[in-house]
Amino acid sequence: MKPLDTVAILGVGLIGGSVGLALRKRKLARQVVGLGRNSSHLRSARRRGAVTATSTRWRTGGAGADLVVVCTPVGQIVDHVRTLAESCTGPTLITDVGSTKQHIVESLSGKLPPHVQFVGSHPMSGSEKTGVRYSRDDLFNGRVAIVTPGPDTQKESLKSICRFWEALGSRVITMTPDLHDEAVGAVSHLPHVAATVLAAVTRSQDQQLVASGWLDTTRVAAGDPRLWQQIFEDNKGHVLKSIDQFTELLGQFRDALAKDDRRTVSRILKAGKRNRDALGS
Amino acid sequence: MKPLDTVAILGVGLIGGSVGLALRKRKLARQVVGLGRNSSHLRSARRRGAVTATSTRWRTGGAGADLVVVCTPVGQIVDHVRTLAESCTGPTLITDVGSTKQHIVESLSGKLPPHVQFVGSHPMSGSEKTGVRYSRDDLFNGRVAIVTPGPDTQKESLKSICRFWEALGSRVITMTPDLHDEAVGAVSHLPHVAATVLAAVTRSQDQQLVASGWLDTTRVAAGDPRLWQQIFEDNKGHVLKSIDQFTELLGQFRDALAKDDRRTVSRILKAGKRNRDALGS
Numbered sequence: 001m002k003p004l005d006t007v008a009i010l011g012v013g014l015i016g017g018s019v020g021l022a023l024r025k026r027k028l029a030r031q032v033v034g035l036g037r038n039s040s041h042l043r044s045a046r047r048r049g050a051v052t053a054t055s056t057r058w059r060t061g062g063a064g065a066d067l068v069v070v071c072t073p074v075g076q077i078v079d080h081v082r083t084l085a086e087s088c089t090g091p092t093l094i095t096d097v098g099s100t101k102q103h104i105v106e107s108l109s110g111k112l113p114p115h116v117q118f119v120g121s122h123p124m125s126g127s128e129k130t131g132v133r134y135s136r137d138d139l140f141n142g143r144v145a146i147v148t149p150g151p152d153t154q155k156e157s158l159k160s161i162c163r164f165w166e167a168l169g170s171r172v173i174t175m176t177p178d179l180h181d182e183a184v185g186a187v188s189h190l191p192h193v194a195a196t197v198l199a200a201v202t203r204s205q206d207q208q209l210v211a212s213g214w215l216d217t218t219r220v221a222a223g224d225p226r227l228w229q230q231i232f233e234d235n236k237g238h239v240l241k242s243i244d245q246f247t248e249l250l251g252q253f254r255d256a257l258a259k260d261d262r263r264t265v266s267r268i269l270k271a272g273k274r275n276r277d278a279l280g281s
Numbered sequence: 282m283k284p285l286d287t288v289a290i291l292g293v294g295l296i297g298g299s300v301g302l303a304l305r306k307r308k309l310a311r312q313v314v315g316l317g318r319n320s321s322h323l324r325s326a327r328r329r330g331a332v333t334a335t336s337t338r339w340r341t342g343g344a345g346a347d348l349v350v351v352c353t354p355v356g357q358i359v360d361h362v363r364t365l366a367e368s369c370t371g372p373t374l375i376t377d378v379g380s381t382k383q384h385i386v387e388s389l390s391g392k393l394p395p396h397v398q399f400v401g402s403h404p405m406s407g408s409e410k411t412g413v414r415y416s417r418d419d420l421f422n423g424r425v426a427i428v429t430p431g432p433d434t435q436k437e438s439l440k441s442i443c444r445f446w447e448a449l450g451s452r453v454i455t456m457t458p459d460l461h462d463e464a465v466g467a468v469s470h471l472p473h474v475a476a477t478v479l480a481a482v483t484r485s486q487d488q489q490l491v492a493s494g495w496l497d498t499t500r501v502a503a504g505d506p507r508l509w510q511q512i513f514e515d516n517k518g519h520v521l522k523s524i525d526q527f528t529e530l531l532g533q534f535r536d537a538l539a540k541d542d543r544r545t546v547s548r549i550l551k552a553g554k555r556n557r558d559a560l561g562s
Binding site: 201 | 486
């Protein structure tokens with residue numbers, strides 16, 4: 001990617017801050033402007049070196065930027081992109097980092113000024129931690145970033161966003177917003193549901209006994225409940241389908257154990273190990 | 282704990298090897314004898330420094346030891362303890378490291394020669410890894426070890442086994458075998474079931490998209506299916522109960538999401554985060 005002049009980042013938490021740090025570390029932008037409502041958050045981001053300038057007048061903060069990266073919670077992304085686009089006078093590319101894509105891409109399709117192009121992204125680099133203090137310049141390095149073109153995405157814009165994530169070190173995969181939502185419903189949203197329910201069902205008197213197994217299996221349940229509620233609501237159909245597939249196999253395991261069907265118990269244990277072993281530590 | 286003369290360890294894999302390494306590092310035994318069927322495994326354990334001597338004549342290998350630690354899979358522990366006890370001529374203490382306790386403690390109660398005492402243990406220090414090459418001298422350090430006296434356990438024997446795990450660095454909790462099995466059914470066996478089913482249900486085409494959330498949540502599914510099958514069968518009643526409680530709350534979450542009951546979704550997400558946050562990283 002040819003270095004950009006100005007990149008604006010709306011929302012400088014874990015992900016937005018890491019985008020800024022990675023851009024600066026790799027010298028990919030002359031100027032990185034942090035946008036947001038909360039001036040103390042913005043000051044923290046600047047002190048951390050994630051941005052070179054800040055503005056709480058975020059609505060007009062995309063004017064003059066080559067690229068705007070919207071790093072706000074899933075439920076607000078559509079509104080934020082629309083608002084930012086209004087003040088863009090020259091050709092501007094906007095992307096986001098939301099964990100769902102279909103609703104966002106559909107809602108923005110055909111709704112932006114012709115000189116503004118939106119291409120949805122989802123870097124698979126989250127964490128249960130939140131806030132710019134956990135941001136890292138290598139957060140995207142070696143990780144997958146999914147880019148989800150819609151029916152009216154221009155080829156050049158798609159290529160630019162793919163190059164952007166590649167420049168941050170990511171392995172880029174493109175897929176339609178719908179296929180994205182189905183896939184992350186299965187490999188990201190479903191594990192979050194399972195971890196949450198596991199943690200929530202744990203009785204207080206048993207907590208003194210938790211060991212590494214419980215801690216690993218429930219780790220993501222420490223994520224922000226408000227953010228995750230928006231994700232689940234936004235991807236409701238696929239999340240419900242994934243929960244149902246999980247519940248079906250869990251029921252098979254349960255019934256096999258109950259009736260001493262050792263072959264089925266063994267088959268599921270081996271299938272789980274095979275898939276887990278295939279994906280490294 | 283006063284240093285012992287001879288400790289015998291039957292089964293020198295991850296746990297048995299770590300017992301040996303910890304005993305030697307902390308100078309708690311003059312001699313550590315590794316017992317087993319497989320001479321090449323025993324040689325590996327000796328090369329690693331986990332044991333000072335080895336014997337494949339494991340049946341009589343407890344004779345002369347002050348303490349025998351049985352580190353074989355749950356399904357074999359009862360037989361192994363009985364066999365080892367037969368050749369003990371002097372006063373001998375035997376413990377184990379199995380993940381279930383009720384069946385083991387009950388099966389051995391009143392079945393051993395009067396000079397042999399068995400006290401069940403469960404160090405909560407496992408890993409999805411197996412084999413002596415992953416053993417560590419600090420595996421038990423700062424971790425919980427549960428000791429489960431039965432109705433005929435002598436006070437002195439119980440105290441000795443508690444001191445043994447404390448000497449290895451563990452925080453010891455004593456509880457009845459039944460309460461142990463109920464608690465670990467909830468905080469260890471249930472997470473293993475959930476992780477296994479999550480990993481097993483993952484479609485091959487989605488595997489390229491897994492990120493840290495999936496990897497953490499499914500980590501324990503890499504454990505040995507044969508070992509876990511024995512654990513689930515041995516603790517069937519409590520595991521089924523834990524699966525049912527989990528399935529019940531998962532169903533509540535699913536239905537709340539389906540009918541846009543935001544309050545219930547939020548309540549479960551917050552309960553999960555609260556419990557997870559309470560237990561550190």
